[in-house]
Amino acid sequence: MPMFCRRNVLSGLFILALGVPAFSNAYQLFVANLILIYVLLAIGLNVLVGYAGQLAFANAAMFGIGAYATALLQVHLSWPFYFAFPAGTLIAMAVGLLISLPALRLSGLYLALSTLAFAQFTQWVFSHWDNLTFGAGGFKSPPISFAPLPVSKPVGLYYLSLIVATCVTLFAQNVVASRIGRAFVSIRDGDVAAQSLGIDLLGHKALAFGISGFTAGLAGGLYSQLLNFVSPEGFDLFQMVIQKATIVVGGLGSITGSVLGAGAIIIILELLREAKGAQEIVFGGVLILFVTFFRRGIVGSLQQHFRGWDEPLHSARPIGSALPSQVRLGEKESLS
């Protein structure tokens, strides 16, 4: 196996992540934790968009539902975080699945618009259902305690996020390498053929929505603890843009790409934080750069330059584009 391969890079990142609390200050630990949360978001979104080809815009809403549900269960029902977190995750997955059901029969722009409408509706509920959500001003969520473990809250939360992100990465790697993952790709690449061979389109689309809702719910629960504050503005359209950017920059149809993309986008955003007004401009510029010159993302470039970078089922084309050039060339060859 070559040194620079997917497995070694992921293992190296994991070892590096294990040591982060030892050599970082409070701010750097916060950023590292944020990266892990975005790894969760990017993996779920990539399963839905990159693998299953569903152009959905509801992930920021699912993220918000996970954060609100986890924090509100603690505030209103006095549940401890360790019960509220899995319950909040399941609520995010269930609500996401339920609201996504009408969207399952839609595709392309219609799916994008309907899920965007759902995201806007969720925002409205967060901002206006004052009795439940405390309205537009948001609310404080009770901080998690790791007692009797001898760790501070930031370090404990970081390792909890690392455990969750590692488990989700391994789970997602296995799912996409299984028959289910191939069925997702078959729906993305040609749903007529998929259906004609007996692949359950609606069932697999629902499963992809469920997985993305589940990971967004996990991310939301951890995010509510990272900030100890939940408000609607954290789950708006810009949040969706950031999440989409992680998978476009990392590589559509790649779990490793989700990990790398989440890291790259959060580091870029944090580096640009000082620049204030320039943040959006440079962020937009990075996106244009990737969409124009690196359409297969970081992973696509790694695949091109490192022979050992084996990435099965990587997206053959950016979402929404025509058939890949190889297919057109193939047809041309046979006609000549």
Added chain:
Amino acid sequence: MLDIQHLRVVYGITEVLRDVTFDVPQGSIVALLGGNGSGKTTMLNTLTGMVKPAAGSIRFEGIECAGLPAKGFVQRGIVQVPQGREVWPSMSVHENLELGAVTRKDWPGIRSDMEEMFEIFPKLKPHQRKRAGALSGGEQQMVAIGRALMARPKCLLMDEPSAGLAPAIVSDMVDTILALNRRGLTILLVEQNIGVAAAVAEYAHILQNGEIAFSGAAAGLVDNPAVLGAYLGR
């Protein structure tokens, strides 16, 4: 084997298939011909559960199948090779074939069928780890047929397998269809290429504006004035 009676399919207010009746006897090759918009692909999509009929019956081996989901048709042994091949370009040849057996769980059988596919289509064997999208049109057609065979069909529905292929490759395709039929597979072939249909089929039906305009022996189709009248509008 496959018995279609008074089938009617409606899209909105448009009647696409009107009172279509024909059968596909076991072990035969039957051709369904027709021009663009005659209802051929709708016919195949209805026979594989992708389109629900408004009326009529689809009996396969004596069991009513109309209204079943697509998976039900595949499990009963009716599998379609879709128009334009529709291979999954980012997956390898091996993965395409493997996913053809998605409704099966007999793993040893799937593995041995995979080996058999490379015996039927030896040209695919050196390309099995290659992306299907990087293959030539003819090779992609082999992948599409192999993928359908992995579902272990009793009746294969082929939607214009010769479309977009060079004449030499069409000739290979004709040989493949005949070879599959010799292995006991019943085939319903939907074609625009009347020459291909005449070369392989025993019976032919011509669809025109959603209705069967001609039924008869496929031999001599090309010289039959009734066929030319119905199919070419002469």
